[in-house]
Amino acid sequence: MIVYLLLLNRQSFHLLAFFCLYSMEVITMSTTPSTLGCIACWPSSADAAYEALKNLQTEIELVDESHFTVKIRSCPKCEQLFVSVFTERIDWQDGDDPQCWSVMPLTPEEAQKLSAKGGAAGISALPTARQSLCHDAPKGSAARNYWCQGIAIRPHD
Structure with missing residues (x-):
């Protein structure tokens, strides 16, 4: 040809x-919600996706507290945007602080709206049915990675 x-x-x-x-x-x-991200930042396995988070770059820190953070991050390969939420409760008795990270891909428009609204208010406006990644490290149990939907802000100190 x-x-x-x-x-x-x-x-x-x-x-x-x-x-x-x-x-x-x-x-x-990609801007199609069902195909957001690339193999480098959003692989099909939850465990692989959690490992891929280490390569994401922080673009904006919307909330930066010691036990609660909200960031917009991006993939250096495909420029996919993500919201990343970290929450932690202090375990004063045993020192086994429960922690959770939730990460979800965003369209550029969603990232712009989230940046304008800020932390909790902006997160509540995000799609609730989109696949997201949870890394849950509960008190007394091993950490695990799993797929869920939307972003929920867990209790934090």
């Missing part, structure tokens, strides 16, 4: 060749 285009129109060949090279090297964020 490229040879055929080259014989007909050399300029079209150059544009097509550039497009093919460009699309193979650059991963772009």
